[in-house]
Amino acid sequence: MTALSDSGLILPRYRRDPEGTHPPLDSPGYKSTGLRHPKQPLVLLPHKLTEITGPLLGPGRLGEFDNDLTRQHPEEPQGQRIIVHGRLLDGDGRPVPNSLVELWQANAGGRYKHVWDNWPCPVDPNFDGVGRAVTDSEGRYEFTTIKPGAYPWKNHDNAWRPAHIHFSVFGTAFTQRLVTQMYFPDDPLFSQDPIFNSVPDEKARQRMVSRFDLSRTVPEWALAFEFDIVLRGREATPFEDEEDE
Amino acid sequence: MSTPSQTVGPYLGLGLPWDDGPSVVDEGTPGAVWIRGVVYDGAGKLVPDALIETWQADADGRFDHPDDPRGATSGFRGFGRCPTNDEGEYGIRTVVPGALPGEAPHINVSVFARGLLHRVVTRIYFPGNAEANAADPVLAAVPEDRRGTLIATESGDGYTFDVRLQGEGETVFFDV
Numbered sequence A: 001m002t003a004l005s006d007s008g009l010i011l012p013r014y015r016r017d018p019e020g021t022h023p024p025l026d027s028p029g030y031k032s033t034g035l036r037h038p039k040q041p042l043v044l045l046p047h048k049l050t051e052i053t054g055p056l057l058g059p060g061r062l063g064e065f066d067n068d069l070t071r072q073h074p075e076e077p078q079g080q081r082i083i084v085h086g087r088l089l090d091g092d093g094r095p096v097p098n099s100l101v102e103l104w105q106a107n108a109g110g111r112y113k114h115v116w117d118n119w120p121c122p123v124d125p126n127f128d129g130v131g132r133a134v135t136d137s138e139g140r141y142e143f144t145t146i147k148p149g150a151y152p153w154k155n156h157d158n159a160w161r162p163a164h165i166h167f168s169v170f171g172t173a174f175t176q177r178l179v180t181q182m183y184f185p186d187d188p189l190f191s192q193d194p195i196f197n198s199v200p201d202e203k204a205r206q207r208m209v210s211r212f213d214l215s216r217t218v219p220e221w222a223l224a225f226e227f228d229i230v231l232r233g234r235e236a237t238p239f240e241d242e243e244d245e
Numbered sequence B: 001m002s003t004p005s006q007t008v009g010p011y012l013g014l015g016l017p018w019d020d021g022p023s024v025v026d027e028g029t030p031g032a033v034w035i036r037g038v039v040y041d042g043a044g045k046l047v048p049d050a051l052i053e054t055w056q057a058d059a060d061g062r063f064d065h066p067d068d069p070r071g072a073t074s075g076f077r078g079f080g081r082c083p084t085n086d087e088g089e090y091g092i093r094t095v096v097p098g099a100l101p102g103e104a105p106h107i108n109v110s111v112f113a114r115g116l117l118h119r120v121v122t123r124i125y126f127p128g129n130a131e132a133n134a135a136d137p138v139l140a141a142v143p144e145d146r147r148g149t150l151i152a153t154e155s156g157d158g159y160t161f162d163v164r165l166q167g168e169g170e171t172v173f174f175d176v
């Protein structure tokens, strides 16, 4: 669980994810990676104080309706109301409590409320598509929102992004910082999406797909999807004072 | 198995920026400096849809975090966040961190952008610390001819630290 660093301090270390868990930075199917991925090899960064600590951001960052995207305007947004809930966990199944979860998404028609988004689908004046929540003592979070629509993006011929919600989480250490996307089950657009398919490992890819959750639907009101987010766990065995990864 | 990383996409500006994101410390804090820079792509073009995040110790080299075994500190947020603007520029107001046991003063940086399927991580070191920088184990692991990409330069109200994602003068990025 701990390792002696060369400073003599006892510090935890975080496990590196197996090959194939994350997309390669150079993913030619996603054209924007072309001029933006580093070409030099990454240099291994040992886990010292700056890496095993991280910002602990909690309730202070929340406004009143931050976790209910359907109540941020006087009128309700268009679209299918959904509950999105789940747990923020580390790789050992430990919940990450009191931790900030941020999300942003397109509206029911697949349009973002952003000046650069100009695809011809109307903006919804009652939907900003931005939410924040803080996990509870068991790592649980919950949002009420609208199911986002798919949208075209010109990456390749007739390219459509599967419906998705962008998620940002911190965990408790710099090593655990993660931005990901939540997808919906059985989306017919998966097969042609280079961003979803940039994740090499099939099991890892399925971690990004939420689960329809009948038990959490609200009768006469909203459907529900469950999305657990799993961050890196800590090394289980003690280490000598050397960088052996 | 961990949840995979995905790109922030072009519309990160909706969800991630905070009004107080660039202010690691308040205006008027003794020793406050601005760290400013531009993010460039492999064609030398500025990147207007990136986000810079910083994480650092306070001026005494301490973290307000339970896993810092040296004990609790001040309530120093230590975290900065700033999207790039139309000119690819970001700016963070902070204090220069103190040295850490066995390490020169540094700030960890995460860069997110459209076209980055995973954040890239780099470090800012400071030019006034030649001796400490020379003894720093992380800098020592970087090929000598590339170390300069990690050292900020002095400027009017603090420091400049540009990020080159690819190509000529490519910034050193770390595998965390």
Ligand SMILES: [Fe+3]
Pocket (backbone or CB within 6 Å): A161, A164, A166, B009
């Ligand atoms: Fe998107």
